[in-house]
Structures are given as structure tokens and as C-alpha cells.
Amino acid sequence: MNLSIFQKPSRYINHEINIIHKEAPVKVALVFPDIYEIGMSHLGLRILYKIINDIPYAAAERVFAPWNDFRNYLKANSLPLSSLESKRPLKDFDIIGFSLQYELSYTTVLDILNLGNIPFKTEERLSLNYPLVIAGGPCTVNPLPLSPFIDAFLIGDGEEAILEITNTYNRWKKEGDGRKESLLKKLSEIEGIYIPLFQNENLLSNNNPVSFFVKRRFVKSLDSAPYPDNPIVPYTAIVHDRVNIEVSRGCSMGCRFCQAGMIYRPVRERSPRQVLKLAENSLKNTGYEEVSFTSLSAGDYSCLIEVLREFNKRYSGKNIALSLPSLRIAAVNREILHEIRTVKKTGFTIAPEAGTDRLRRVINKDFSEEEYEKSLSLLFEEGWLNLKLYFMIGLPTETDEDIDGISRMAYKALKIARKNSRRPVNINIGISPFIPKPHTPFQWHGQEQIEEIIRKKRLIENALSKKSFNIKSHNVHMSFLEAAFSRGDEKMSKLIEKAWLLGCRLDGWTENFDFQKWQNAMESTGIDAGYYASKKYSLDNNLPWDFIDTGISKNFLIKEYNRALYEKITPDCKKHCHNCGLGCHIKNIENKDSSIISESTGVAFSRAHVFNPVKIRVEFSKTGVLKYLSHLELIFVIHRAIRRAGIKLDYSKGFNPKPEISFGPPLGVGISGLSEYFDMKVFPPFDLYDNKDKLNLCLPEGININQMSPVPLDSQSLNSFISCYEYRISGGDILSMKDFLDKKEIVTKREKYVINLRAMVESAIIGEDNYVTLILKDLNEGKVRIGEILPIIFNTPFEKLSITRTGLYGWDNKWIKPSNISHVPLFECKV
Structure with a gap:
């Protein structure tokens, strides 16, 4: 398959660094119903990938939703969707596990099943020929809209439960009666598992009480997980795209809109020693240049400042950046900012959520205007230039005065x-409609009507200058559907299936989202999504999701809903237990062992006491x-391999240091290269042969270091020196090439110049099997663009040609390879 015809073909390459190729009796497909870039950013998928592949009798592989072009190719050629690791068709796995992070991925779940030639409904899959289809993730706290399509839902944390699921499947496969119903019965005995086939008929209506409960799973200790x-x-x-270390799970702040x-x-904190050890190992094994300490509220991690200090102490001089996700206003302090800014200032995100003190009391977001101003002053004093502010609209009890407060807060940030700040600052304003989520104090409160949300959004956009702010508003119709699916019941499955039939998939992407199709699906099924999105329940109603505990x-x-209506703050439960029902002990929430034994990772590399580069x-x-x-992907691959190999690069000076590494002319996507080049500035002593071998061990199959040689520090850059290119090409029309060569002039117009393409062709030699060795050179009027010249030479579409660049040359009284310029001995470096 020629992947170059697809957008971002690297999504479909199956041997990334640290990938696991494994054969085992129980084959599990970890499916993320979105594209590769989103799925590979999800920590839960990475955790499950490790756990399952650590089981001797199980193997996990990854499956992502293909982008439109690749999907259309699969459909047009009747090819099944398959995994990345082994290219095994989805239908041939034992277990398919979906991660449900976002309600607008529901049509993509169906699309993936369809691409895998797997029936949608559980009843249709009871035959042994089909895999067990399970799902987990935060959306499963209301599993009803997808319940006809999923055999088993896992509610809650998956670290322990996935071991029980795979073990149960393995025993059933070896010892069971072969009936899928028997497997589902065994799975139903696992805490946290909901089996719709057995239990949907027992569910409640508004008049009937819940007849059973499914209890959420959670791991008690992150250190042992x-x-x-x-x-x-x-x-x-x-x-x-960084190392992500989860420092804690859960949040004690009690924001009333926040389902997570x-x-x-309860809040569970990872010990600082383990946080630092995980960071150390991850950096060593990946070559990443940034670490993020993540959680729902990273600023409330009780050992944060100690961890930040120790991290910077260990990695001083090694150009590893630190970042934190969105921080609460009260968590911003000079000490934290100072530690984060040590290497570079990553973007900073703050989520005020509401525009007035009154509305923040309603949603339990406890900070004042004065605290907001103080935190922003600190941020800009410490040199940050990029700020994101997130707000919600349509919150319960919201008035236009609260909406006006958003623009006042934005302008206050600009003034501060x-x-x-001595330099211009970028302020980004994010606006999202409020979505009433199950299992929150606002679950009884419906979403505002679409027209009202649009009106409020326009009020904000009209009040904010587009010259001063970058405003990004979430699609209102997407939020409407998200609310409907969040609060829907099993009837919504018919709407999901109909929308898929009408072409809906990857609905979280604006390029794909088509609300008219959803309206057509509503009209066809008679199911009004607006009923579910905006329905207000009374406090004594039974709710569709009540059976999830x-x-x-x-x-x-x-109690929290009533406190919201009275604008009462409920303090952080680290300070006082509010009897939420979990029965956790306050003393167990914070990590009392904040002591960190400094374990040196080696002497930090300092430019001040070594040879010049x-x-x-x-x-x-x-x-x-x-x-x-x-080309950009190649740069990252090589830079991270250099880090893994332990080669010490020089870095640029300034606010955002960059590695001193530069590449020759880019290779186009889909073109092989046998003699490519990059320059890097390193510090002696530097053993050419030893470091070549180290680097090759850290590079993926397909990239190989041929040789290393020292060149003068002031030598021409590769892009300046190289002006001649040798290619080996097959698949073109030889007669067309001969016709091209017979002409003295073939002109094309570029932006500023008319260029004679014939003059770029130095020579063309036809070899065995009609391979052509083509030598091209740059002209004063412009550089060679092979995507432009080759289709003209061969009268063949570019994607039909097989192209390998076999050589690069520069002029030094004759054409020479860049590696053949005068060398300098490494010992001739000044101190």
C-alpha cells in the first residue's frame, strides 16, 4: 500500500519506538474511537497496553479510527480495519475494548465495528465467530445510549479489573462450554461490570426504583498500580507529545459542573519518589524533551513544589522542560512559576469558568477577583507570554451580568x-456551553436552548476585540448532542445508529460534523435529542443512570444542588469531610511522605566548564x-534518538532553547533516501564510532547512521552547500522522458520567476528494469522541486513513481558529497 496518498501516513506505520509485538492466546484490541493523534495522547490506553502485554497469556494491540481518506480506501477496496501492531483484522481478536472518553465518538464506535465486519448488536454477535466487545472510560457512568452495541461495560478504573476480565476470558476459552452467554454470565460476577443483555430489562423508569446497582471500581493506591x-x-x-506522569487521581475541590x-x-496521590522515578525512566526510554505532571488539579498535589524542585535539581542543564495542566487560581504562586520556567515557559492555562463572584459561588469555584488579579500579575511578571482562559456559558442561574463578567475578566487580564510584561502577550479565550452531566449536582438541570447559548456567545464575541484576543468557541450543536447523549437512555441508540447510516462519524471534528444529518436522523427516528439535553428533572425523579453507583x-x-441555588461554597474536602458517600479518611488524601531522597542521575552537563562545541x-x-x-517527523525521531543515546547536544541561547541540529534538503513523504545528512553541535570528547553505534541502537528500523565526521564549525550549512541531487526512479514513462530530454527548454512559472525545467536535468541514465538514474541541479532562479519536475519528465502522476534519493552533492571546484569537505580533528577544540 502506498501510504503517501493519505494525509499523515505516519499514523499507519506500525513500528514506533517501544512498540510491543507479541503473540499470545488471548488477543485484545484496544480501540480508541478517534484518530491516532487523539488516541495516543490518552493515558488510559497506554496503561492498559502495558498491563495486558505484561500478562503472559495475553497480547494487546492498538486500533484507531482512520481519517476519512484512509477509511474511504478501505471501503473502496473491501479491506477490513486492522490493528497497528500485527495488521490483524479487528474481527480476528478475542476481545475488543473501546475507550469512551467523549459522547460524540459514539457513531465512530459503530463505524469501527462496521469497518471490522462486526455486527453492531450484542444479539447478533452471540456466535463464537465474533469478539467480545467491551467498553470503559468516563462515558460509561451512563452506558445506556450505547448499551445495545456493547457486550460488557467496565465502570471505573481499569487497572485491576482488566486483569480479572482477561483471566475470565482465558479460562472460558480453555475450559468453558463455548457459549458467549456463559462468558457474559462469568463477567457479570466481576465488580464494576455491567452486562446490558442480562440487565437492561430490569432497569428503571421514572416510576420504578432501581432493581440493581453496578458499583464503580477504583484503585486504592496509585503507587501499587x-x-x-x-x-x-x-x-x-x-x-x-511529551512524558505525562499522573501525580494524583481524583479531585477534592467539588466543582458542581465537573463530572470527573x-x-x-477519592483523591489518591502518587508518592514523590515514584513520580520522579517514573519521570526518570520515561525520559530515558523515550528521549522526550518535556515532562508534564498531570492530574485533575495538579496545583493541589500536596508534594508539588518538592517534586518540582527535585526534578529541576536532577535535570539542571539538560534542557528538559516542565509543564502543568490547567491550574486553579489559588494554586498559582511564585514558587511554582519559578520552577516551571527553569528551561522554557510552556503555555499557561487558567479556568475561571464564570465571569462573576456570584456565579462562581454557584458552581463552587472559590476565588475572588482580587486573587485572579494577583495570580495574573505573578504570571506576567515571571515572563509568561501565552495565557489561555476558559469559561463556560449557560450555567445554572446565569444572567447577562455574568456573561458581561467574562469580557471584563478578559480585559482585566489584558491590562495586567x-x-x-515587557513583551506582547497572547491571550486566548475559550468559550464552551455548559453540559449537565450525570452524577454531578447539576444532573437535574437541563441544558439551555441552543438559541440562548448562541445569543450569549455572540454577546461575548462582540464585547471582545479580535485584535487583542484569540477567541475559540466550542460548537454549540456539538455541545447540544453531547448533553443529549450524556443524559440519554437506551432509546438514543436508535438515533446513533440512524445518524451513522446517514454518514455521521468522527463527529468531534468540525470537518466532519454535520448537524443537518443529525436533524434528519431525529426526524427519521422520532427521537428528539433536545428532550434529553434540556429536560429538567425534579429531585425525587429516578434518573436513567441511577443504577450506576x-x-x-x-x-x-x-445537598450540593441546593447549596448552589443558595450560592453557598462547599470548601475543599481535604479540610473538612462533607459526607459524599465514599467514606474516605481525610488523613489518607494527602501524601504525608513528602521527603525525597536526592538520587543523582549523573553530573549535570554544563557548558561553562567544558570544551567549546x-x-x-x-x-x-x-x-x-x-x-x-x-521532514518534521524525521527531525523529532532523530532528535529523540540522540537523547536516548545520551549524546550531549549544544543548545541555542534565549527564552526557548533549541538543539543545535540542522538537516539537509527535505525528503518528500514517500521518498527513500540512501545518503541524507544532518549537522549537530556536540561537546568533546566525542567518539565518532562509539556514538554512531549508540545512535543506531536507538533508531527505529528504517533509519540508519552510515557515518559521522567532524567539519569546521563555520562551514556552510547543508542547505546552502547542497545544490545537486541524484535520484533512482521507476514507474515512469521512459518515452516521455526521452521526449523531455530532446527539448532544449521546458518552462514553468513560479511565484517570481519563469524557470527552465530542462536546464535542471544534468543527466538521465536508463538502467536495468527501466530504472532511471536522474541527476538534477538547482538554478539561480530556483531550487529543484521534484513534485513539480518528475510528473512532467515522466508524464506520470507523482504518487505512481517509486523514488529513492541516492546522493546529495555540493560544489567545491567539483561536485562532492557533503561528508567529503575538509575535516577537523576533534582534539583541536579550544577550551
């Missing part, structure tokens, strides 16, 4: 930035499936 410190390093730039803050209780009592949620020219090849890497 498995965590990947050797994660896969994607070739494609993903959303969270409720369903991930101009006062405290998250551990948070309904009485607590009712030298320039090393590296010749390498890029072949096989890695020819589908883009």
Missing part, C-alpha cells in the same frame, strides 16, 4: 499583561516504511 515508564513514542505529532471531579473520587450518594448531590556531520539513510515520515 501499574504505570508505563517505557511508553510508545509516536512518529506523528500527537496532542500531548465527582466520578474519580500590559502593565507587567459511583460511590457518591444521591443525597450529597442533592564541535560540528559533526552525519550521513544516514531513510528507507522502508519510514520513507512515509515527513
Whole structure:
């Protein structure tokens, strides 16, 4: 398959760094119903990948939703969707596990099943020929909209439950009666498992009480739970392209709109020693240049400042950046900012959520305007230039005065930035409609009507200057459907299936989302999504999702809803237990062992006490499936391999240090290269042969270092020196090439110049099997663009040609390879 015809072909390459190829009796497909960049950013998938592959009798492989072009190719050629690791068709797995993170992925779940030639409904899959289909993730706290399509839902944390699920499947496969119903019966005995086939008929209506409960699973200790410190390093730039260390799980702040803050209780903190050990191993195994300490509320991790200090102490001089996710206003302090900014200032995100003190009391977001101003002043004084502010609209009890408060807060941030920053500041404003989620104090409160949300959004957009702010508003119709699915029952499954039949998939992407199709599906099925999105329940109603026991009592949620209506703050439960129902002990929430034994990872490399850098020219090849890497992807692959190999690069000076590494002319996607080059500045002593071997061990199959040689520090850059290119090409029309060569002039118009393409062709030699060796050279009027010239030479579409670049040359009284310029001995470096 020629992957270069697809957008971002690196999504479909199957041997990233740290990938696991394994054969085992129980084959599990971990399916993320979104594209590769989103799925590979999800920590839960990485955790399950490690856990399952650590089981001797089980193997986990990854499956992602293909983007439109690849999907259409599969459909047009009747090819099944398959896994990345082994290219095994989805239908041939034993277990398919969906991760449900976002309600608008529901049509994509169906699309993936369809691409895998797997029937949608559980009843249709009872035959042994089909895999067990399970699902987990935060959306499962209301599993009803997808319940006809999923054999078993796992509610809650998966680290322990996935071991029980795979063990149960393995025993059933070896010892069971072969009936899928028997397997489902065994699975139903696992805590946290909901089996719709057995239990849907017992569900409640508004008049009938719940006849059974499914209790949420949660791990009691993060330190004892498995965590990947050797994660896969994607070739494609993903959303969270860094080392992510989960420092805690759960949140004690009690924001009343936040489902995650409720369903991930209680707070569990990872010990600082383990946090630092995981960071150390992950950096060593990946070559990443940034670490993020993540949680729902990272600023409330009780050992945060100690961990930040120790991390910076260990990695001083090694150019590893630190970042934190969104921080609460009260968590922003100078000490934290100072530690984060040590290497570079990553973007900073703050979520005020509401525009006035009154409405923040309603949603239990406890900070004042004065605290907001103080935190922003600190931020800009410490030199931050990029700020994101997130707000919600349509919150319960919201008025236009609260909406006006959003623009006032935005302009206040701009005023503080101009006062405290010596450089221009980028302020991004995010606006999202409020979505009433199950198992929160606002679950009884319906979403505002679409027209009202649009009106409020326009009020904000009209009040904010587009010159001063970058405003990004979430699609209102997407939020409407998200609310409907969050609060829906099993009837919504018919709407999901109809929308899929009408072409809906990857609905979280604006390029794909088509609300008219959803309206057509509503009209066809008679199911009104607006009923579910905006329905207001009375506090004594039975709710469709009541049978899911998250551990948070309904009485607590009712109490919090009433406190919201009276604008009363409920303090952080670390300070006082509010009897939410979990019965956790306050003393167990914070990690009391904040002591950290400093374990040196080696003497930090400091430029002040070593030789000046030298320039090393590296010749390498890029072949096989890695020819589908883009130039930018190739740069990241090599830079991270250099880090893993322990080669000390020089870095630029300034606010955002960059590695001193530069590449020759880019190879196009889908083109192999046998003699490519990059320059890197390193510090002596530097053993050329030893470091060549080290680097090759850290590179993926398909990229190989041919040789290293020192060149003068002031030598021409590769892009300046190289002006002649040798290619080996097959698949073109030879007669057309001969016709091209017979002409003296073939002109094309570029942006500023008219260029004679014939003059770029130095020579063309036809070899065995009609391979052509073509030598091209740059002209004063412009550089060679093979995507432009080759289709004209061969009268063949570019994607039909097989192209390998076999040589690069520069002029030094004659054409020479870049590696053949005058060398300098490494010992001639000044101190």
C-alpha cells in the first residue's frame, strides 16, 4: 500500500519506538474511537497496553479510527480495519475494548465495528465467530445510549479489573462450554461490570426504583498500580507529545459542573519518589524533551513544589522542560512559576469558568477577583507570554451580568499583561456551553436552548476585540448532542445508529460534523435529542443512570444542588469531610511522605566548564516504511534518538532553547533516501564510532547512521552547500522522458520567476528494469522541486513513481558529497 496518498501516513506505520509485538492466546484490541493523534495522547490506553502485554497469556494491540481518506480506501477496496501492531483484522481478536472518553465518538464506535465486519448488536454477535466487545472510560457512568452495541461495560478504573476480565476470558476459552452467554454470565460476577443483555430489562423508569446497582471500581493506591515508564513514542505529532506522569487521581475541590471531579473520587496521590522515578525512566526510554505532571488539579498535589524542585535539581542543564495542566487560581504562586520556567515557559492555562463572584459561588469555584488579579500579575511578571482562559456559558442561574463578567475578566487580564510584561502577550479565550452531566449536582438541570447559548456567545464575541484576543468557541450543536447523549437512555441508540447510516462519524471534528444529518436522523427516528439535553428533572425523579453507583450518594448531590441555588461554597474536602458517600479518611488524601531522597542521575552537563562545541556531520539513510515520515517527523525521531543515546547536544541561547541540529534538503513523504545528512553541535570528547553505534541502537528500523565526521564549525550549512541531487526512479514513462530530454527548454512559472525545467536535468541514465538514474541541479532562479519536475519528465502522476534519493552533492571546484569537505580533528577544540 502506498501510504503517501493519505494525509499523515505516519499514523499507519506500525513500528514506533517501544512498540510491543507479541503473540499470545488471548488477543485484545484496544480501540480508541478517534484518530491516532487523539488516541495516543490518552493515558488510559497506554496503561492498559502495558498491563495486558505484561500478562503472559495475553497480547494487546492498538486500533484507531482512520481519517476519512484512509477509511474511504478501505471501503473502496473491501479491506477490513486492522490493528497497528500485527495488521490483524479487528474481527480476528478475542476481545475488543473501546475507550469512551467523549459522547460524540459514539457513531465512530459503530463505524469501527462496521469497518471490522462486526455486527453492531450484542444479539447478533452471540456466535463464537465474533469478539467480545467491551467498553470503559468516563462515558460509561451512563452506558445506556450505547448499551445495545456493547457486550460488557467496565465502570471505573481499569487497572485491576482488566486483569480479572482477561483471566475470565482465558479460562472460558480453555475450559468453558463455548457459549458467549456463559462468558457474559462469568463477567457479570466481576465488580464494576455491567452486562446490558442480562440487565437492561430490569432497569428503571421514572416510576420504578432501581432493581440493581453496578458499583464503580477504583484503585486504592496509585503507587501499587501499574504505570508505563517505557511508553510508545509516536512518529506523528500527537496532542500531548511529551512524558505525562499522573501525580494524583481524583479531585477534592467539588466543582458542581465537573463530572470527573465527582466520578474519580477519592483523591489518591502518587508518592514523590515514584513520580520522579517514573519521570526518570520515561525520559530515558523515550528521549522526550518535556515532562508534564498531570492530574485533575495538579496545583493541589500536596508534594508539588518538592517534586518540582527535585526534578529541576536532577535535570539542571539538560534542557528538559516542565509543564502543568490547567491550574486553579489559588494554586498559582511564585514558587511554582519559578520552577516551571527553569528551561522554557510552556503555555499557561487558567479556568475561571464564570465571569462573576456570584456565579462562581454557584458552581463552587472559590476565588475572588482580587486573587485572579494577583495570580495574573505573578504570571506576567515571571515572563509568561501565552495565557489561555476558559469559561463556560449557560450555567445554572446565569444572567447577562455574568456573561458581561467574562469580557471584563478578559480585559482585566489584558491590562495586567500590559502593565507587567515587557513583551506582547497572547491571550486566548475559550468559550464552551455548559453540559449537565450525570452524577454531578447539576444532573437535574437541563441544558439551555441552543438559541440562548448562541445569543450569549455572540454577546461575548462582540464585547471582545479580535485584535487583542484569540477567541475559540466550542460548537454549540456539538455541545447540544453531547448533553443529549450524556443524559440519554437506551432509546438514543436508535438515533446513533440512524445518524451513522446517514454518514455521521468522527463527529468531534468540525470537518466532519454535520448537524443537518443529525436533524434528519431525529426526524427519521422520532427521537428528539433536545428532550434529553434540556429536560429538567425534579429531585425525587429516578434518573436513567441511577443504577450506576459511583460511590457518591444521591443525597450529597442533592445537598450540593441546593447549596448552589443558595450560592453557598462547599470548601475543599481535604479540610473538612462533607459526607459524599465514599467514606474516605481525610488523613489518607494527602501524601504525608513528602521527603525525597536526592538520587543523582549523573553530573549535570554544563557548558561553562567544558570544551567549546564541535560540528559533526552525519550521513544516514531513510528507507522502508519510514520513507512515509515527513521532514518534521524525521527531525523529532532523530532528535529523540540522540537523547536516548545520551549524546550531549549544544543548545541555542534565549527564552526557548533549541538543539543545535540542522538537516539537509527535505525528503518528500514517500521518498527513500540512501545518503541524507544532518549537522549537530556536540561537546568533546566525542567518539565518532562509539556514538554512531549508540545512535543506531536507538533508531527505529528504517533509519540508519552510515557515518559521522567532524567539519569546521563555520562551514556552510547543508542547505546552502547542497545544490545537486541524484535520484533512482521507476514507474515512469521512459518515452516521455526521452521526449523531455530532446527539448532544449521546458518552462514553468513560479511565484517570481519563469524557470527552465530542462536546464535542471544534468543527466538521465536508463538502467536495468527501466530504472532511471536522474541527476538534477538547482538554478539561480530556483531550487529543484521534484513534485513539480518528475510528473512532467515522466508524464506520470507523482504518487505512481517509486523514488529513492541516492546522493546529495555540493560544489567545491567539483561536485562532492557533503561528508567529503575538509575535516577537523576533534582534539583541536579550544577550551
